[in-house]
Amino acid sequence: MPKSVLLNNVDHKNLRVITRRGAEFGDNQMLTPTFPSEFRDVQACYPIVFRKTTDGLGFEPVALFGFQEGENLFLKDGRWDALYLPMLVERQPFQIGISGDELMVHIDLDSPRVSDADGLAVFKEHGGNSEFLEQSTSLLGAIHQGLQGSPAFLAALLEHELLESFVLDVELDDGSQNRLVGFYTINEDRLAALGGDAIARLHLAGLLQPIYLAIASLSNFRALIERKNALHA
Structure with a gap:
């Protein structure tokens, strides 16, 4: 379980964060949640699909990094081998906390990225925020704002019955079989069959672009x- 605490420059004055990438830092994940305002950047590198939320009552968009649990095909030699790193990966080990209307920065002290000796300093020597922390705080703000757009987007997909489950069967060059199940994508035939009024409403609400992305x-x-084939070669 993460040990998330409110970040402060007294208790955490010596904390550093390791920004290298690798399985030892928890990056061996097959996916990460994303949100509509991030789709433009995410779609340049990763498939965007949808999965049911943990409570089974809704859906969320995710960017895929692999085909099975614990597989991230973008990890390579201590770096992330893609032009764009999704925000919910980049923000680790920081988390968003909310107190009234104010956003607070929390940190997971059990994260393997947290160190007293290695990585980037969170605070300056005399207690001020480091440039790294300022950048991370801005990132958390962008994530919080972006997540606010997800409910309306997903509600529109469900209203127009645009989500459908799919199964992807992949035969690799070595003959091995892989199957991706449990995810959903947008039904293009249903989207094409929508009337002009529905399309106009989606466009005016800013929801049509993320659908196409x-x-x-x-x-x-x-x-x-191809990344999977290269791994098996």
């Missing part, structure tokens, strides 16, 4: 399969 992102499955 999510669809376009599926072309990244080809590159993901």
Whole structure:
């Protein structure tokens, strides 16, 4: 369980954060949640699909890094081998806390990224915020704002019955079989069948663009399969 505490420059004056990438830092994840305002950047590198939330009552968009639990095909030699790093990965080990209307920065002290000796300093020597912490705080603010757009987007997808489950069967060059199940994507036929009024409402609400970005992102499955082939070669 994460040990999330409110960050402060007294108790945590010597904390540092390791920004290298690798399985030893918890990066061996097959996906991360994302949100509509991030789709433009995410779709350049990763397939965007949807999964049911843990309570089973709703859906959330995710960026895929692999085909099975614990597989991240973008980890390579201590770095993330892609032009864009999704925000909810980049922000680790920091978390968003809310007190009234104010956003607070929390940190997971059990994260393998947290150190007293290695990585970037969180605070300056005399207690001020480091540039790294300022950047991380701005990132958390962007995440918080971006997540606010998800409910309306997902509600529109469900209203127009645009989500459908899919199964992806992949045969690798070595003959091994892989199957991706449990995810959903946008039904392009249903989208094309929507009337002009519905399309106009989606456009005016700013929801049409992320729909098409999510669809376009599926072309990244080809590159993901090639990464899997290279791993097995």
